[in-house]
Amino acid sequence: MKIAVIGTGAAGILTALFAARAGRQITLFEHNNSIGRKLLVTGSGRCNMSNDAVSPGAYHSADPEWMTAFLDTFGVPELKAAFEALGIPLIKTDDGWYYPTSQSAQSVVSILEERLTEAGVLFRLATEVEWFSQKEGLFTLNLNWNEQKSSESYDRLVVAAGGRAYPTLGSRGKLFPALERLGHTVEEKLPALGPIFVELGEFKQLKGQRFDAICSLSADGERLASTFGNLIVTDKGFNGPGVMNLSHLVGLNPGKNLELQVNFLGPYWEGMAEQFADPGKASRSIRALLLQTFSPKAVDFFLSQAIIQAESHLDALDETQLKNLLRVATDNRFKITGAGDFSSSQVSVGGVPVGEVDARTCQSLLVPGLYLVGETIDVAGPCGGYNLHYAFGSGILAGKDLAGNN
């Protein structure tokens, strides 16, 4: 049986590996000159592969039950065991984020490449699959290698071509029309995990400053979601995990009045309130107190917004001044003007709905012999290893099913 896998991202590599190790004849197509280009940049080069908090509710996908069935089959213990068996042990940070022990995405890609070679996978790099179709149980791929066009037929086809995020690294969404022709639905692809643009007003002065903030996004006055995480002020708005987990909601709510509420004090308010109430600290300056949490630039900005003299002592502040300070640090509402496009977003939502794919094998429920893995399906998680967990897992489930041992 001849099997073609399109794409050497997290999902395609693992599919190819798990099927080839069971003796299947795998041809792995990739239009880049090397494998795993996007994997190399994940986690800022450290490859954040999973998270203790992986759960169905954390993912954006049309059907949480599908995600439950998927994660019941491939949870964190399964991911750890699979990678350890491949010679890629994992470590966990205090907050439950998993990385390879090497903390190097390059090491992960190099080891996986060696395992693929050992397993006898045939690499077809610098080869674009321009189209595929199916007739009488065979899949025909139209190929372009160095402008030389050819076609080849396979018994099984795995589409692991990604979504549309970071097109410079290879995933451009060009094969979705071929999936539609085979009868699959393709939901509009929208960027996710990217920056959010807002009318910053005076907050532009904080450009470059980082905060551990709580952010909430509302559409026409209705709060849609809140997140906590690190954010950085940019010249057009905010970037970083604190807002990236909300950015897909901008594209999903066109024409609505969107607002971002930012609490720059995040979880630190309680500690600060205790110090305000502590008589032993009354003679300290408000500036020194705020410097425990913020940079000097941020402290001076918040104090000037609250119209408080920097050298004021805590016991000299009246209730109105403290309320003003609390408001400028914790309750800022910004009009959202847009979100990052595919070039600046880490993943994309949309693609083939999960309901058209078997959650335990990733085989198409509409086209026998066709498998859809990774970002080609409409599953997107927040920052923190959720997306690689899902991409690796979908590849492993498809690979095992192709191997016939699932």
Ligand SMILES: Cc1cc2nc3c(=O)[nH]c(=O)nc-3n(C[C@H](O)[C@H](O)[C@H](O)COP(=O)(O)OP(=O)(O)OC[C@H]3O[C@@H](n4cnc5c(N)ncnc54)[C@H](O)[C@@H]3O)c2cc1C
């Ligand atoms: C900067 C950045 C950092 C990230 N960091 C993390 C992180 O730390 N943790 C995490 O969980 N997630 C992270 N992600 C998200 C994660 O990388 C993706 O969710 C995951 O890589 C998706 O894997 P995939 O195999 O589905 O698709 P991709 O990795 O996009 O792979 C698809 C492959 O298919 C190839 N291809 C596409 N079309 C064709 C064609 N027609 N012919 C031949 N080849 C084709 C592409 O070149 C590509 O190599 C990050 C993403 C980015 C952009």
